[in-house]
Amino acid sequence: MEMKAEQAVAWVEKANALMQSHKEYLTELDQAIGDGDHGLNMSRGFQEAELKVSATDYDTAADVFKDVATVLMSKIGGASGPLYGTAFLKMSMTLKGKDPVTEANLAEAVEAALNGMKQRGKAEQGEKTMIDVWHPVADFLRNGQNVQPGKLEETAEEAMNQTKDIMATKGRAAYLQERSKGHIDPGSTSSFYLFQALADVWKKGE
């Protein structure tokens, strides 16, 4: 795939559509092991992000992601705000001057996003956070073997589902200790929607 500003905007629009249609579900997941606001947070943040990017002209994907980062950072709050904000900021920085963005570039960008989020949240893989989705996705993109959107989506979905059996050691769910098991992590779910949206745009791009 090649990603220009246009595809980057399409990604945000699709992501927002998914956050809106799963608002209730994300809130339910967060009520089970968190504080019940993840759906509200995501829908609020991505709504604003779409408003912003669909009303602006951009030259490159990097420019799009920079605005997305600022909006998410200033509209979401909570734990997910700084994390998603950091993710898009790092992607924007890595992709500076890369236009159109190639699959290799994207792999680097997601890698950078992952590292930024780990630094910000001090979480590693396996702590039942969105990191558990970003990590395998980054690996998948990096190793570059038959990288197709379908596989990307699968990878993210599988990773999301695997958070169910993990006991949380970071984020609000960690307070539940053993009781956090048996529930899918809300942030991993919103991250899955994000990559599902990417895969969707990607498919269209082929």
Place this chain on the structure above:
Amino acid sequence: MEMKAEQAVAWVEKANALMQSHKEYLTELDQAIGDGDHGLNMSRGFQEAELKVSATDYDTAADVFKDVATVLMSKIGGASGPLYGTAFLKMSMTLKGKDPVTEANLAEAVEAALNGMKQRGKAEQGEKTMIDVWHPVADFLRNGQNVQPGKLEETAEEAMNQTKDIMATKGRAAYLQERSKGHIDPGSTSSFYLFQALADVWKKGE
């Protein structure tokens, strides 16, 4: 009937038994048009009254009623406390030196109680209060035609039931205005139990 200290005590005991067994019901009635404490108030007050009179030796009914007045006055509170307290105080005063108490004496005593309550509560007959039971009972005892306990109980019960259709203009129920109709008045109901207890003792006395 002739009432000595012994019958007076029996009256209080029987009245308490009825208040205890109808505690829930009186509370329900008071929840419908009042503040839901009449059952608690009556059971608390008569419990204490029985404790007092069954642990004391009395020469006359008047002495019994004096103690009952003090206990009810100091243990019930609310609207019913001062009213029942006043009732027993007035009865005690009227019956001073009358031993044993005759039916004629009793008629005077209830008459005095009624007047004391009307003065204290500034209510007249027909305002959906316990006065609506005391009034006909006082009339019944006064006119002295075939005064039997059965008829006494009937009179009180009928009067109690008639409070159902009245719109309250005194007491808490008055705040409900039209909505107070269709509910039996709690205080009239506890007053009915009081006279039912009297009738019961009376029957045994015959």
Place this chain on the structure above:
Amino acid sequence: MVLMKKVINDPEHTVTEMLQGFEAAHPDYVKSLDGTTVLLRKEAPVDGKVSLVSGGGSGHEPAHAGYVGEGMLDAAVAGEMFTSPTPDQVFEAIKAVDGGAGVFLVIKNYTGDVMNFEMARELAEAEGISVEQVVVNDDVAVEDSSFTNGRRGIAGTVFVHKIAGAKASEGASLREVKRVAEKVVAHTRSMGVALTPCVVPGSGKPSFTLEEDEMEVGIGIHGEPGIERKKITSADEIAEELLQKVLQDSVDYKGAEVAVMINGLGATPASELYIVNRYIQQRLHDYDVTVTHTYVGEYMTSLEMAGFSVTLMKMDGELKQLLDAKVETPAFRD
């Protein structure tokens, strides 16, 4: 939410345990009067000062013990939950606070409260203590009428405590204290709404039931139903309805200076009270009313009932000065 859930022990002891916990929390303000349900101001009796006694059924916390202290009450008499205290308890309070200048009773207009306090007054007067009283009836929900017991006393009572208390602190006479108290009553109107009922400990049942989308307008503070059952609307619409009832009553607030109280009935969060306050202040401004004082919080509650009341007191120079006067109580401070 399950209404029966309460943090209590034996319901029979709820009031006495609450009073003990209150005294333990505020030893600098109050002291208990042995063998009674009366809490006295720490310094009581204050020599030569008119002393204020108020009280009523429990379940309205912080009323009334929370208003015991310098510049407000000298004693609060607690009855059982929602049940007026008995004459002997009120009488003990009167005797304990009398500093020679007489005792002033602040009574909320409920048949039971009026009868019990008046009997106590008769007992006190029989012992040569001069006693005066005011009966507070600020609730506009109930039509006023000489054929009934008239209107209820609700949150506006707190203004009476504050202003009569301040007057007494100045060393005013019993007659003077009575005059300002009656002025507050004449200038103050309130109206409340409930979104949920409450449960008297021990009764085990809600005082009434509401559907998921219903509210009771014109609610009292004893869990009794209000005067009208309606569908819940927005905060602004509910506030507007209460405000209109208050404004359209007999006190002309338009263009005047007023003190505002947005009083939470128990379960309603402060955030919602502030949302109501926002609207009330805007609307009062529309009516060219100048708000000199605003009180938002729980002042006169009804156990865990969700809802609130709106109170307006029309100000004048004297009331302003007395409302601003020094006050030191657990629940009301300057």
Place this chain on the structure above:
Amino acid sequence: MVLMKKVINDPEHTVTEMLQGFEAAHPDYVKSLDGTTVLLRKEAPVDGKVSLVSGGGSGHEPAHAGYVGEGMLDAAVAGEMFTSPTPDQVFEAIKAVDGGAGVFLVIKNYTGDVMNFEMARELAEAEGISVEQVVVNDDVAVEDSSFTNGRRGIAGTVFVHKIAGAKASEGASLREVKRVAEKVVAHTRSMGVALTPCVVPGSGKPSFTLEEDEMEVGIGIHGEPGIERKKITSADEIAEELLQKVLQDSVDYKGAEVAVMINGLGATPASELYIVNRYIQQRLHDYDVTVTHTYVGEYMTSLEMAGFSVTLMKMDGELKQLLDAKVETPAFRD
């Protein structure tokens, strides 16, 4: 009771409307910072004084705006309900209150709060403002561990506001303010229980459900479930359980002087909080603990949740003097 019942308008505007209503209620204490959800102390910025900034998700009223004023906070930053405010909002607050002596952040230990406040701190430091912070983690319900994000900050946070604020008022340096704040954190432990859940406006569902006879022990203040679900017992038994968890933690309160806070989570009536206080005071006496200060009321709430928390702070001469220092805020006064 139906939990969805709220006195609100559009849920999207709940926080801003609440803030407007708060400012309208307390104009002598706070002023709003245009275009933000920040409430500033009326006098901000105070020249040469270390300024305190705190905040977090909304729904904890009176926290945090209620603690803005002399002797406590210089600014409170409000996020959405139960959602930490964003870095830009906190950054605006920092810039607005900086009086040249630096800014001190009081952060409750939640991943979101910590990340957002730290990002704001980075932005401020980039502009040459010196910033220090303390992270409050008084909740003993959660095991402390370096592998997790550790313990939550709950009602004990109010003691940090009071004492760090008093220190700053004395003209202490940023380092000194940080030192006393860390001392409070080291000396303070809390534990809470919920009898009912709460509902985030807009979410329309309770955060969890409980049976009629169940309670959640070890509850946080964001409607998240506690650490253990149990049958409701008596007030004394519940209080005993919370107290034991606090006493058996790492601070040795036995024989010491302590300040006690019985904090209502929202719907629980004051009468019940006082019943709890009665028991806690008795028990502390058994452990030969001397209670120097008692606070009973709603200080750090969780919307309309029913329940309470118990907080103990071990005192020393410095903390006592700072806790007694002058304070003038809407929700905390001396």
